[in-house]
Amino acid sequence: MLQSFSMLLTTGSRKSNGVRCTGVLMATLWGLIWLIVTASMPVGHAQEVPAPKGDTNTPITVETDVVSDLAIERRILNIFDEIDHLRLIQVSVDAGVVRLRGTVLTAEAIDEAATLAARVEGVVTVKNELAQATSLSERLTPAWSRFIDRLAQLVALAPLIGVAMVAFLVFVGIGWLLARLSWPWDAMAPNGFVADLYRQILKISFGAAGLVVALDLLGATALLGTMLGAAGIVGLAVGFAVRDTVENYIASIMLSVRQPFRPNDHVAIDAFEGYVIRLTARATILLTFDGNHVRIPNSNVFKGVIINYTLNPERRFSFSLGVNADCSLREALDLVLETLNGLDFTLDDPEPSGWIADIGDSNVVLSFSGWVDQRETSFSKARSESIRLAKRALEAAGFSLPEPAFRLHIDSDTTLHAGSPRTDRRPDRPEPAHPPREDAHVGDASAEVAVVERVEEERARFGQENDLLSSEAPRE
Secondary structure, three states, X not given: OHHHHHXXXXXXXXXXXXXXXXXXXXXXXHHHHHHHHHHHOOOOOOOOOOOOOOOOOOOEXXXXXXXXXXXXXXXXXXXXXXXXXXXXXEEEEEOOEEEEEEEEOOHHHHHHHHHHHHOEOOOOEEEEEEEEOOOHHHHHHHHHHHHXXXXXXXXXXXXHHHHHHHHHHHHHHHHHHHHHOOOOHHHHOOOHHHHHHHHHXXXXXXXXXXXHXXXXXXXXXXXXXXXXXXXXXXXXXXXXXXXXXXXXXXXHHHHHHHOOOOOOOEEEEOOEXXXXXXXXXOEEEEEOOOOOEEEEEHHHHHHOOEEEOOOOOEEEEEEEEEEOOOOOHHHHHHHHHHHHHOOOOOOOOOOOEEEEEEEOOOOEEXXXXXXXXXXXXXXXXXXXXXXXXXXXXXXXXOOOOOOOOEEEEEOXXXXXXXXXXXXXXXXXXXXXXXXXXXXXXXXXXXXXXXXXXXHHHHHHHHOOOOOOXXXXXXXX
16 A cells, blocks of 8 residues: 555656646545544454353363364263263264254253353354154153152152151051040030031041151151142132032031021021921921921121011010091000000000091091010911901991091092092992991910920930030020
8 A cells, every 4th residue: 555655646746737736636635545444443352252051150160271173072071971871972062162962851851951061161152953852762761761760769758658657557546546536626616516516627637647647757848838839729719619508607607606596496597487307417407387397597697687586485466447537536546556465365454546647538547556575475367356346446436447548529421530538428339238247256366386396306306416606505
């Protein structure tokens, strides 16, 4: 470049002035190009070596200080010879580039071989040409070898496994013996159902303790965590599948502890009314007044509205009667109250009461109530007799119990209109010559015993083994 530049200058000096200017310009241009090229060239030549793959924090050194392809190849082969599943890999090194050939059993082994080769000092890069073995014999032979090795380990651990099994059985046996004792479980529990629940919890606790001790002897406590995790997932799935059953079971425990009713109690649960036969682990069984068995799931009983008529034997009945609007209402009230007080089945405390409930279109509605003892009196019979005798007393005293009546007005255009209620006492139809007379004798209002006897028979037939109710348990 410098020679060309000097020749241009010499040539330019021999020519004329115009030609000389052109030569100077060309020489200057060549000089600038030369300066740019020389400034961009590096001072020394250096080769950038790519970082080897894998973990380079702790590089594997070779046997000699001089890194050579042969030393790298020997070092990699020595490493692979120490690993069973990498012994058959073929290694070749050329200018620091490692080439791996052959087959291995798993994809993880392919990555492992490349990572180990890349960690050797002096390796520029690794060309991984390994493939996963597909031959049946190549894959079955290692599996059979592993099976034989594990079988040999199992035989060697047989005495320790026997000791672990004995420890587990000892814990299970202790739990079973303690669960068979009557005390203290029967004393702690309000009924046999809860006592059996305590016994089951005790057995499970001792079984779990025995399992932990056995796994600890075998050095397999890590397996316990896996088992607990799997049991938790399975338990969650089973819990969702049998949610109603679990809900009924828990409700049975709560009902047996709280005892909202006892055997033979007259109760109303939601839309069902009858006498309680027994409480099982799944349902409450009632005997209705029609003689039918009703099984109500305990979850519905626990969440439902329960009316226990037996808990308070005193019960009030009520009824209404309509009298003529122009009669003495005070006298009508006093007459009916006197009749109710004279009945044998009505209680004096609380005493019967009466009041004006409403004013109808053609009468005044009077309401009355009285109290009976359900242990001796039938509620429905007492109410029926009270209505009959009150009606008879009013009619005997001259009080009429009118029915709704209307007057019809016929206009000239023969259109019928509904008018106001009739106010005259004139009847629309002739009265009978001899109106029927009510019997003044008080009918039977004694308590029903047929249904109660059926309940006793049912309880005697099935026994109390499956009954969670107890007559001696405290009420809620």
